[in-house]
Amino acid sequence: MIRKLLPISALLLGAGFLFFAGGINALILPVRGNMEGFSAFSLGLLGTGWAVGYVTGCVITPRFVAKVGHIRAFSVMAAFAAFAILASLLLISPFAWIPLRAISGFCFAGAAMIVESWLGERADANSRGRVFGIYTMVTLAATTSGQMVLPLGDSAGFLFFVLGAMFYCLALVPTAVSSSASPNPLAKVSLDIKGLWKNSPVAVFAVFMVGISNASFGTLAAVYADRIGLILTSVALFTSIPILTGALVQIPVGHFSDKMDRRKVLLAIALAAILVDLSFILLEPQSQLVNMILIGFFGAAIFSMYPVIVAHANDHASDGNFIQVSGGLLLVFGLGSIIGPLVSGFTMAQIGTSGLFMTSLGAHILIGLYTIWRIAQRAPVAAAEKGTYVSSPPARASTPETAAMQVE
Incomplete structure (x- = not known):
């Protein structure tokens, strides 16, 4: 190697x-x-x-x-x-x-x-x-x-x-300074909402909401931490710990995702995220230790949703269409990322720091409710027809080429 x-x-x-x-x-x-x-x-x-x-x-x-x-x-x-x-x-x-x-x-x-x-x-x-x-x-x-x-x-x-x-x-x-030949042309994707929705409605809806939640946190987490009085070292930890915990839980999440209906795994993650959202809103923790523990659980939830969603969508994708599906979902995530910081910034300006997690709470509740409805509407993918879960970096750091590296 x-x-x-x-x-x-x-x-x-x-x-x-x-x-x-x-x-x-x-x-x-x-x-x-x-x-x-x-x-x-x-x-x-x-x-x-x-x-x-x-x-x-x-x-x-x-x-x-x-x-x-x-x-x-x-x-x-x-x-x-x-x-x-x-x-x-x-x-x-x-x-x-x-x-x-x-x-x-x-x-x-x-x-x-x-x-x-x-x-x-x-x-x-x-x-x-x-x-x-x-x-x-x-x-x-x-x-x-x-x-x-x-x-x-x-x-x-x-x-x-x-x-x-x-x-x-x-x-x-x-x-x-590389002397090697240039690689093949980059992967091209287009935003085909109708095609993505036909492939998997829950994936499109959920990835849009995840874009709202994750981009809100990625943009304003440092502002939240600073305004509740954390020192700069703690502010940096507050933004870094979620990335690490999100990476750590992808192995067990991937295991369960491959063994059962991925939508149920997504629902469980959404419920966990809702509990953490409510903890921040209702407890308004000021302790550095409590904030770090809660934000660790928050990161584990929000950064494990995206790969589950992509894996579920790819289970329904036709052969050879995985890159287009994954790339298209990334663009839908991007659309949610445009809206999320705008909404959470406005909410924080109106009601204070808890506005950040109220925005996430709304997104996670909607993911949970819509996932429950889709479970009732459509049978799960048969185990023999499911693809393999692939761990992913946070979606804000993913590109269509990330999808190409995963499925080629």
Whole structure:
């Protein structure tokens, strides 16, 4: 296996730099924006801007790469991502940060697609699953590390904006010096709501709601933690622990998902998420320990929903259509991600910090109710016809190329 990893080690290093920078970028903006007195609604719009850019990047990048090539396209993405975070340092205003965050989302999606395409091309059929697993570990570790560096310096200064830009630039080095041939064209997906709905209504509805919930948390978790009085180290932990617990529970969730009706597994996860939502709303915990325990359970729930939904949709997909189904669901998730931070930011501005989990609560209740109704309407997929559950990184870090790596 080591011999197989050596040829892609540079690409994995580039991915690590990219996601490390992304982790810094994702956390420094809400932390610094909250310090500057930005409203919760304005900070929520940062998440909306990111989602708009990310979805657009997933759609447009394949055409851009086809015209200029993988290396040039990746260099452009890294350059503009570095520009966006540095411009955010110079223009400290929500009116500037929202479109700059959209640029970041576009560039991050494009860069991730190119790296994943390259990895998929360099891995053979026997090692693809292991390569995907290692890639997922690298991206999760890099994202978490990027968030955890914030307590090491002054968020009120320029350090983390510059550091993020530096690592965006470092990310382009492995691809720029690569002597290997460019991989095949990137996976193209289109948003066919009618086709996706016909394939699996519960998957479309649930993934849209998960987009609302997860993007709300991803955008405003740091704001919530800061406003309840947690110190910066705890704020970073509050945003990082859910990613790690979400990754850890995917093995047992996947086991049960393969053994029983995936919709029942989704329902159980939604009920668990509802309990955690209510705990935050009713208890209003101030203790650091209680917050960390609850947010760990929250992450385990919200970050395990997406792969269950995709696996269920793929159980109903025709042969050869898995990438289109998975990619289409990713775009539906993106649409929910556009709406979620907008709603949660407005709710937090109106009723306070609990507005974040009230938004999630509404989304999770709707997932549970609709899943119950669909279970009553449609028989489960026969065990012999089910595909295999595949662990996934958080959907905000997934692209159509992620789906291609999983199913090829």
